[in-house]
Amino acid sequence: MTHGEIDLLxxxxxxxxxxxxxxxxxxxxxNWTLVESALAANVHKSxxxxxxxxxxxxxxxxxxxxxxxxxxxxxxxxxxxxAFQELREAAR
Numbered sequence: 001m002t003h004g005e006i007d008l009l010x011x012x013x014x015x016x017x018x019x020x021x022x023x024x025x026x027x028x029x030x031n032w033t034l035v036e037s038a039l040a041a042n043v044h045k046s047x048x049x050x051x052x053x054x055x056x057x058x059x060x061x062x063x064x065x066x067x068x069x070x071x072x073x074x075x076x077x078x079x080x081x082x083a084f085q086e087l088r089e090a091a092r
Contacts, residue, residue: 001083009075009079021073023071023074024067024068036050036051039060042074
């Protein structure tokens, strides 16, 4: 995980929010890669499969504006799973 991902996960887990908490991130390449990876994982697809399936109800095109709107629970779930996977690999 990158330092940015760790900081974001720490921030998301420290907030008391509901399951549909809104999360806004600056529309940077790093943040879009993170959101797109979380969206793809949520529908059990690779990022490439997710990008190609524009007819999927979960498909989301990168926004044009300065902010990416997403849900904190989506990012928390993805980053938590990624952290556990990396911990498992490091513990081998």
